Amino acid sequence: MALECINGKILHVDLTKRTTWVEEPPESFYRTYGGGSAMGLTYILKETPKGIDAFDPANVMTFFTGMPTGLLISGQSRISVNAKSPLTGAIGDSQSGGFFPARLKHAGFDGIVVRGKAASPVYLWINEGEVEIRDAAHLWGKQTHESEELIKQELKDTNVQILQIGPAGENKVRFAAIISMMNRANGRTGMGAVMGSKNLKAIVVQGALRKKAADPKALTELFLRGTKRIPDTPSSHGLHVDGTAGGVGWQNFTGGLPTRNYNEGQFEGHETIGGDVMTNTILVKRDTCFSCTIRCKRVVETEYKGIKVEGRFGGPEYETIGTFGSYCAISDLSAIALANQMCNQNGLDTITCGATIAWAMESFEKGQLTLEDTGGIDLHFGNADAMLKMVELIAKREGFGNILAEGSAKASKIIGRGTEDNLATAKGQEAPAHMPQVKRSMGLIYAVNPFGADHTQTEHDGSIEETAGEDARLRMSQIGMTNFIKPGVIDKERSKLVAVTQKVLSCVDMMGLCSFVWGVGWVLYFPAELVEMLRAVTGWDLSMEDVFEYGERRINLLRAFNMREGFTRKDDDLAPKFFRPLQGTGPSKGIHYTREEFEGMKDEYYRLMGWDIQTGNPTPEKLAELKLDWVVEVM
Amino acid sequence: MIVNVVLYSSLRLLLPPEKNGKGALEIHDQAILQDLLDQLGIQGEVAVSINDEIVTGRQMNLKPDDTVQVFRPVGGG
Ligand code: SF4
Numbered sequence: 001m002a003l004e005c006i007n008g009k010i011l012h013v014d015l016t017k018r019t020t021w022v023e024e025p026p027e028s029f030y031r032t033y034g035g036g037s038a039m040g041l042t043y044i045l046k047e048t049p050k051g052i053d054a055f056d057p058a059n060v061m062t063f064f065t066g067m068p069t070g071l072l073i074s075g076q077s078r079i080s081v082n083a084k085s086p087l088t089g090a091i092g093d094s095q096s097g098g099f100f101p102a103r104l105k106h107a108g109f110d111g112i113v114v115r116g117k118a119a120s121p122v123y124l125w126i127n128e129g130e131v132e133i134r135d136a137a138h139l140w141g142k143q144t145h146e147s148e149e150l151i152k153q154e155l156k157d158t159n160v161q162i163l164q165i166g167p168a169g170e171n172k173v174r175f176a177a178i179i180s181m182m183n184r185a186n187g188r189t190g191m192g193a194v195m196g197s198k199n200l201k202a203i204v205v206q207g208a209l210r211k212k213a214a215d216p217k218a219l220t221e222l223f224l225r226g227t228k229r230i231p232d233t234p235s236s237h238g239l240h241v242d243g244t245a246g247g248v249g250w251q252n253f254t255g256g257l258p259t260r261n262y263n264e265g266q267f268e269g270h271e272t273i274g275g276d277v278m279t280n281t282i283l284v285k286r287d288t289c290f291s292c293t294i295r296c297k298r299v300v301e302t303e304y305k306g307i308k309v310e311g312r313f314g315g316p317e318y319e320t321i322g323t324f325g326s327y328c329a330i331s332d333l334s335a336i337a338l339a340n341q342m343c344n345q346n347g348l349d350t351i352t353c354g355a356t357i358a359w360a361m362e363s364f365e366k367g368q369l370t371l372e373d374t375g376g377i378d379l380h381f382g383n384a385d386a387m388l389k390m391v392e393l394i395a396k397r398e399g400f401g402n403i404l405a406e407g408s409a410k411a412s413k414i415i416g417r418g419t420e421d422n423l424a425t426a427k428g429q430e431a432p433a434h435m436p437q438v439k440r441s442m443g444l445i446y447a448v449n450p451f452g453a454d455h456t457q458t459e460h461d462g463s464i465e466e467t468a469g470e471d472a473r474l475r476m477s478q479i480g481m482t483n484f485i486k487p488g489v490i491d492k493e494r495s496k497l498v499a500v501t502q503k504v505l506s507c508v509d510m511m512g513l514c515s516f517v518w519g520v521g522w523v524l525y526f527p528a529e530l531v532e533m534l535r536a537v538t539g540w541d542l543s544m545e546d547v548f549e550y551g552e553r554r555i556n557l558l559r560a561f562n563m564r565e566g567f568t569r570k571d572d573d574l575a576p577k578f579f580r581p582l583q584g585t586g587p588s589k590g591i592h593y594t595r596e597e598f599e600g601m602k603d604e605y606y607r608l609m610g611w612d613i614q615t616g617n618p619t620p621e622k623l624a625e626l627k628l629d630w631v632v633e634v635m
Numbered sequence: 636m637i638v639n640v641v642l643y644s645s646l647r648l649l650l651p652p653e654k655n656g657k658g659a660l661e662i663h664d665q666a667i668l669q670d671l672l673d674q675l676g677i678q679g680e681v682a683v684s685i686n687d688e689i690v691t692g693r694q695m696n697l698k699p700d701d702t703v704q705v706f707r708p709v710g711g712g
Binding site for chain 2: 472522
């Protein structure tokens with residue numbers, strides 16, 4: 001019987017020729033690639049010419065859901081967006097949740113492949129299998145809430161789901177995000193700027209074509225089992241009560257809350273910016289993604305110096321509180337909430353945006369940047385007004401904002417004067433708010449991850465350290481991790497943690513799943529239940545081995561793209577800051593990587609991945625083993 | 636004896652709302668850490684520190700005036 005969890009249809013769009021067509025791949029395509037970025041990369045690797053600029057119309061852009069997306073179970077409504085990244089020059093990859101991914105499935109397609117560039121701004125309108133390329137000249141220049149209203153009026157439907165860019169994407173800010181619901185972001189790696197370069201303002205979907213699991217009873221049982229478990233699972237219940245920002249206190253306690261541009265690990269103002277404070281002061285509601293009972297999303301209302309922060313723009317995640325808060329030494333939660341709103345209105349990645357401003361603040365403090373450079377803006381740490389002004393200027397690419405719109409790594413090359421020394425990046429992407437000085441494997445994944453520093457691609461270190469509790473140990477044992485090591489010590493097990501859990505989370509990503517629900521530790525379901533769920537959805541005889549194989553296939557496809565662009569082991573590196581002793585207070589003070597231990601972790605990681613240790617790249621044998629022989633031919 | 640507790644994130648809801656997760660708790664003199672967690676009603680995976688040191692097991696004796704912090708660690712976000 002045909003698979004009922006998918007549409008079996010992929011939409012192709014050529015914006016240059018203004019044409020669309022539908023592909024109906026065989027089931028074997030789904031069985032091999034699952035969805036998400038693995039599926040996207042099959043098109044990108046075959047069609048995107050080697051070495052092009054990310055803003056070249058030939059940069060093929062893909063949007064893919066996963067097999068379970070749109071079904072009734074928590075944590076399945078996610079979409080991966082891929083193209084060459086304008087921020088890093090490597091592959092771009094970014095996921096987001098909300099309702100758009102499920103609705104795209106219900107509108108009749110599993111994914112979209114976009115080629116070329118429209119002669120003038122357009123948006124895509126997809127309604128139960130019908131597709132139209134519509135004029136978007138009247139939407140160009142509009143912020144996300146304005147476009148959202150105009151599109152809904154135009155289509156006379158207030159329930160359409162809209163994935164769109166704001167002015168930052170139109171202005172090709174290199175870290176522009178793609179936004180849906182005015183508060184969910186495919187934030188990282190500048191995918192919004194690629195959309196802008198194609199004159200594609202939005203993708204709008206509507207439909208009620210419900211999909212079915214192969215074993216609906218088993219899926220429902222699993223859904224209810226998970227939902228019942230939430231109140232007694234501190235991580236999931238905590239996510240519901242205080243959101244991701246509930247972790248601020250813990251991060252600060254361990255010395256792992258990046259402070260003053262990643263120079264310190266404890267922030268004196270942490271007590272006023274945590275999730276508990278948000279809940280007790282400015283939270284008005286909790287929100288969710290399609291069919292998820294955790295409901296971890298924040299809706300906040302507040303005011304900063306007379307400017308309203310509105311509920312429709314959501315509320316800041318832990319990462320956003322980190323980058324606009326502790327990174328910039330700002331302890332005013334309302335200012336952070338306003339920065340979050342501005343990013344969602346303009347379509348900016350909150351991580352790179354806040355981290356880039358923090359980098360400029362450190363450079364300003366050191367006198368490497370002056371008032372003359374910044375156009376009179378006093379960029380000292382802690383200046384919330386200056387931080388907010390910079391967000392505005394970045395989105396518009398005005399004044400000093402035009403330089404920061406390049407991201408910190410490219411901006412440091414423009415400015416020079418030793419500002420390169422202040423970077424906290426890997427592959428040109430700013431590090432998120434999980435510090436390698438505390439979570440000792442984090443620097444390795446930041447360096448080897450194909451799309452730059454990212455905290456979502458592996459399990460964090462607490463789960464394999466001696467301090468791990470029974471629950472974590474059980475979860476880790478289900479994926480073959482049974483050695484528990486001393487906190488803080490660099491050990492081969494850290495490379496194994498990265499290699500093993502990167503594969504699991506890679507599968508989670510490509511299947512369109514949320515890692516707060518289906519990840520490894522500190523989440524709702526156990527790894528064995530991930531297999532159980534995928535079996536119920538597809539009816540295929542899957543095992544944990546298949547989870548590893550799916551994940552590995554995605555990682556190798558992403559790495560193959562980078563290999564073709566000339567990336568090698570030397571690009572799997574961290575900014576010099578991570579090799580200098582951490583300043584500040586707390587248990588992480590003085591900690592850093594030595595070059596030797598860091599390269600040693602890489603050696604072991606490449607060995608475990610079956611790659612060439614000298615180049616850090618996938619070997620033809622490895623690709624063949626993963627049924628990716630064709631990749632060798634398109635190199 | 637009396638021990639001080641600081642409960643982070645949603646765990647703070649185990650104490651009356653006005654305490655916002657911070658309080659002093661009476662517990663029997665022979666109490667081990669697990670007794671305190673049971674008394675608070677804490678189940679599932681949490682991280683615990685006693686007097687600012689993260690602890691591995693749950694069987695250590697508590698002393699009067701110890702400060703026990705209980706966290707919900709985070710992996711992502
Ligand atoms: S846990 Fe949060 S982010 Fe994940 S699916 Fe549920 S509501 Fe969405």
